[in-house]
Amino acid sequence: MNKIEKLLIFDATNSRTTAHVFIARPSPAEERTLGKLGFVAEIASADRINQELLSRLQDFLKAAYYTSPEVNSAVAFEHTIQACNRYLSELISDFGSAWVDNFSMVIFTIRDQEIHFADAGRLLGFLIHDKKVTDLLGNRSGLQKINPLKIFLSISSGELKSDNAVIFSTANLMDYFSIERLRRTIMETPLGGAGKNLEDILRKDPNHAAFAAIILRAQAAEALLPTSLETIAPNDNINGAPQRSIDNMLAQNAQTQEFLTPSMWPFIQKSARKLFTRIKVLFRAWILRKPTRISAALEAENLKIEPSGRLRTGQVITPPRSRLVTKTIGKTLFNKIPNFIWQSSRQAWRATPKLLNSIKNLGGNLKRAPQQIPATFERQVNTVKSLPQKSRWLFLGVIGVAAVLAIVLIIAGVQRQRSAAQQVITEKISNIEKNLETARSVLLYGDEDRVKTLLTDAKKEIETLPNKSKSDKAKRESLLTDVESVLAKTRHEIKPEIKTLISLPAEIKPLGLALLGNNLYTLNSQNNLLVSVSLQTSEKKDLATLPGNPDILEITTFGSGNLTAITSNLEIIEQRPSTQKGTRYGLVLPNPNANLVGLVNYNTALYFIDVANNLILKATRAGPGYTATNWLKQNANLDSAADIAVDGALYVLTKQGEIQKYNQGQRAQLALSTVEPPLTSAVKFAADTNLQNFYVLDTAGKRIVVFTKAGKFVNQYVGDALANVSALVVNERTKKIYLLNSSDIQSIDIQK
Incomplete structure (x- = not known):
C-alpha cells in the first residue's frame, strides 16, 4: 500500500506564482487496474488565466487516463501524455503562448510499487532511499526551453521500493530546506505526517510564496523484489515517448560520483579486484583443472563467457567452458597488461634524465643530510649511508621505480582530469550553439523576448569558458560575435536627427x-x-x-x-x-x-x-x-x-x-x-x-x-x-x- 501526501500553499491575491496539486480519486476498480494519477504544476506568474488553464488540464488528464481502453498502466500513461501534448497545443490557441515559458509540471501515475512520470519545466523531483537522496529531474529540468509543440518529451519509469519515498515539488522549496533536512522531515516522520510538517514550516513565510508538493511513500509491509525496466515498460513502446528507469538513474549517479572522485585509490582498488578474480579463475581452470564457479564480482564485470546468454552467480562451468575463461583472461594478461606496462615504461624513459640527475646528486645530499634535516630522520639517513654500495644502489633503484610509478599515476590522473574538463567545455559550447540556432529560429516568428532570454543565457555561458590560450580567446570572440549579430536585430535602434x-x-x-x-x-x-x-x-x-x-x-x-x-x-x-x-x-x-x-x-x-x-x-x-x-x-x-x-x-x-x-x-x-x-x-x-x-x-x-x-x-x-x-x-x-x-x-x- 502506498501513502500519498500533498502540500499546497497558494494565495490567489498575494502570491506571485500560481501553484496547483492534483491527486485523482478513481473508483476501486479503476484504481486496481490503473492506479492513481496526479500532478504538481506551477506557472511563474500571477495571471488570472492560470487557474482556469490548470483546471481545464486537470479535468482533461483525469478523463484521458481513466477512460483509456488500455489495462496496462504504462501504456495508458503513454497515451495520456501524448494526448496531453495535443491538448496543451489547443490551450495555447485559447490562452496565447505567454504562459508557456513559465509553465512547469510533473505528471505521475503509481500502481502498487510501479511508478511512471513525465516532467516539463523547472520543478524538483527526489528519490529518497537508503539514507541517500537522488535528483530525478536535475539532469534535465530547466536546461532546455519548453517546445510549445511538444511540452512533455519523455517518460521515466521505475519501482518505488519498500521504505523509499519520492517527492515532486516547486523549486522554491529548496530556499527553505536543505537536502538532508528534507530527507529527515519525510523519512523520520510517521506515515501521513510529512506533508503537515512541511506545511507548518512553510506557512511562516511572510512573502506569500506559493508552494506545491506531492510525497509518495511505500510501506515496508508491501515490499516487492526489484524489477528491471523491461517488466515495467509496455511491450509496444510509443514513438516520441522515450523510456528511462529509476534504477538506471541510480546506477548512472553512482558512476558519476565515482568518476568525479579526486582520488586514484578507488580506480586502483577496482583494477586490483578485477586482476585477482581473473587470476583465481585461471588458476582453477588451467592449473587445477577443476570446475570453476563464477563469483558475483566476476559476473558483475559482464565477461562474455557464453555466447548464448549471461551466466548466473554460482553456475558451474564445465571444462570446455573453462577454456573460454582461460582465453578471455589470457588476453587480459598477455595483451592488455603488457601494453599498459609498455606505455608506462615509455613515459618512465622520458623522465629518466631527470631521475638520473637526482640520483647523481643524492649522494652529496645524503652527506649533508644530518645538518639539513630534522634529527628525527638522522638515524634513517645514516643507516642508508652505511649500506654497501650494491645495496645502496639497489635501494635507490627501488626508490626510483616507485617515483616513476608515482609519476605515471599522476600523469594518468591529470590526463583524466583534463579530459573531463574538456568534455565539460565541449558541452557548454554545444549548448551555446544550440541556443544561438534556437534564437535564430524563434526570431523568425517574432518572439523577441524569448530570443533575448536565450542570448542572455548564452552570454553567461560564454563568460564561463576558459580564456587563456589564443584558441580559447578566438572561440570566445567568435561566439560573442554570433550572439551580438543576432541580438542587434532585437535592439531596434534608431539614430534620429535632433x-x-x-x-x-x-x-x-x-x-x-x-x-x-x-x-x-x-x-x-x-x-x-x-x-x-x-x-x-x-x-x-x-x-x-x-x-x-x-x-x-x-x-x-x-x-x-x-x-x-x-x-x-x-x-x-x-x-x-x-x-x-x-x-x-x-x-x-x-x-x-x-x-x-x-x-x-x-x-x-x-x-x-x-x-x-x-x-x-x-x-x-x-x-x-x-x-x-x-x-x-x-x-x-x-x-x-x-x-x-x-x-x-x-x-x-x-x-x-x-x-x-x-x-x-x-x-x-x-x-x-x-x-x-x-x-x-x-x-x-x-x-x-x-x-x-x-x-x-x-x-x-x-x-x-x-x-x-x-x-x-x-x-x-x-x-x-x-x-x-x-x-x-x-x-x-x-x-x-x-x-x-x-x-x-x-x-x-x-x-x-
Whole structure:
C-alpha cells in the first residue's frame, strides 16, 4: 500500500506564482487496474488565466487516463501524455503562448510499487532511499526551453521500493530546506505526517510564496523484489515517448560520483579486484583443472563467457567452458597488461634524465643530510649511508621505480582530469550553439523576448569558458560575435536627427517642459519667469512671473489652458499663460516629512509621489488651498520612484526602469519586454490619454525607449546628445518628441 501526501500553499491575491496539486480519486476498480494519477504544476506568474488553464488540464488528464481502453498502466500513461501534448497545443490557441515559458509540471501515475512520470519545466523531483537522496529531474529540468509543440518529451519509469519515498515539488522549496533536512522531515516522520510538517514550516513565510508538493511513500509491509525496466515498460513502446528507469538513474549517479572522485585509490582498488578474480579463475581452470564457479564480482564485470546468454552467480562451468575463461583472461594478461606496462615504461624513459640527475646528486645530499634535516630522520639517513654500495644502489633503484610509478599515476590522473574538463567545455559550447540556432529560429516568428532570454543565457555561458590560450580567446570572440549579430536585430535602434528649435539665453536656467496647443512652456528657475516657444516660428516670449520664491520643483498642464507648479515649500501655483498674475495655494499633506516626486493632472486633481512614505497622493481644491490624501488602497514600494503619469490608469516609473501600473488604488499586472541593453536607469517618461505608447528617458543609456501600454518593446532612439536631456513631452498627432536639453529646446521625429 502506498501513502500519498500533498502540500499546497497558494494565495490567489498575494502570491506571485500560481501553484496547483492534483491527486485523482478513481473508483476501486479503476484504481486496481490503473492506479492513481496526479500532478504538481506551477506557472511563474500571477495571471488570472492560470487557474482556469490548470483546471481545464486537470479535468482533461483525469478523463484521458481513466477512460483509456488500455489495462496496462504504462501504456495508458503513454497515451495520456501524448494526448496531453495535443491538448496543451489547443490551450495555447485559447490562452496565447505567454504562459508557456513559465509553465512547469510533473505528471505521475503509481500502481502498487510501479511508478511512471513525465516532467516539463523547472520543478524538483527526489528519490529518497537508503539514507541517500537522488535528483530525478536535475539532469534535465530547466536546461532546455519548453517546445510549445511538444511540452512533455519523455517518460521515466521505475519501482518505488519498500521504505523509499519520492517527492515532486516547486523549486522554491529548496530556499527553505536543505537536502538532508528534507530527507529527515519525510523519512523520520510517521506515515501521513510529512506533508503537515512541511506545511507548518512553510506557512511562516511572510512573502506569500506559493508552494506545491506531492510525497509518495511505500510501506515496508508491501515490499516487492526489484524489477528491471523491461517488466515495467509496455511491450509496444510509443514513438516520441522515450523510456528511462529509476534504477538506471541510480546506477548512472553512482558512476558519476565515482568518476568525479579526486582520488586514484578507488580506480586502483577496482583494477586490483578485477586482476585477482581473473587470476583465481585461471588458476582453477588451467592449473587445477577443476570446475570453476563464477563469483558475483566476476559476473558483475559482464565477461562474455557464453555466447548464448549471461551466466548466473554460482553456475558451474564445465571444462570446455573453462577454456573460454582461460582465453578471455589470457588476453587480459598477455595483451592488455603488457601494453599498459609498455606505455608506462615509455613515459618512465622520458623522465629518466631527470631521475638520473637526482640520483647523481643524492649522494652529496645524503652527506649533508644530518645538518639539513630534522634529527628525527638522522638515524634513517645514516643507516642508508652505511649500506654497501650494491645495496645502496639497489635501494635507490627501488626508490626510483616507485617515483616513476608515482609519476605515471599522476600523469594518468591529470590526463583524466583534463579530459573531463574538456568534455565539460565541449558541452557548454554545444549548448551555446544550440541556443544561438534556437534564437535564430524563434526570431523568425517574432518572439523577441524569448530570443533575448536565450542570448542572455548564452552570454553567461560564454563568460564561463576558459580564456587563456589564443584558441580559447578566438572561440570566445567568435561566439560573442554570433550572439551580438543576432541580438542587434532585437535592439531596434534608431539614430534620429535632433533638431534645435531654439537656444535659450545663458541667463535662463530652464526647468521642466509643458505643451499647450502650439506652444511649449518652460520656467526660468532663477526668477520664476514663464517662457513660451512657438512650435511654428520658434519664437521665444517672456510671459508672466509666477508668484512667490524661486523654489519650484515641477510644472505640468492643468485643465484646458492652465499651467500648475509645485514648490519645495509644499505650495501649488496656478498660472494662465495669457495673464500676468498667478495664484499661490497652500498644500496640506498627510505626513509632514514628505519628499515629493513628479506632478501630473487628471480630471481636476493633481497626483504626485511621496517617496519618503511610499504614498501616491491625490490633491484636490478644498476652500482656500489644496488637500492631499493617500490614493493607494494597498502598500507599495515607491522609494525609488522617478516620475508619474496618468491616462485613466496611473503609472509610476522607477529609477531602475520598471513601470508600475495601478487601477483604482490597486497594483495591476504590467511587465515590460526585455530591452537590450537592459533598462536599468530612468529619469522621466511620457504617458497620457493622448498617447498610445510609453516614452522612457534613459539619460545614462543616452536613449529614449518606447513601449506599448501593454509593455511590448517598440524601438529606441539613441544618441550622445540625449545624455543631458532633463524633460520631454510627446505629440503623437504631429509625430514629434520635444526635449529640454540644457538650454536648448529640441525635437525628434517619431519613427516606426
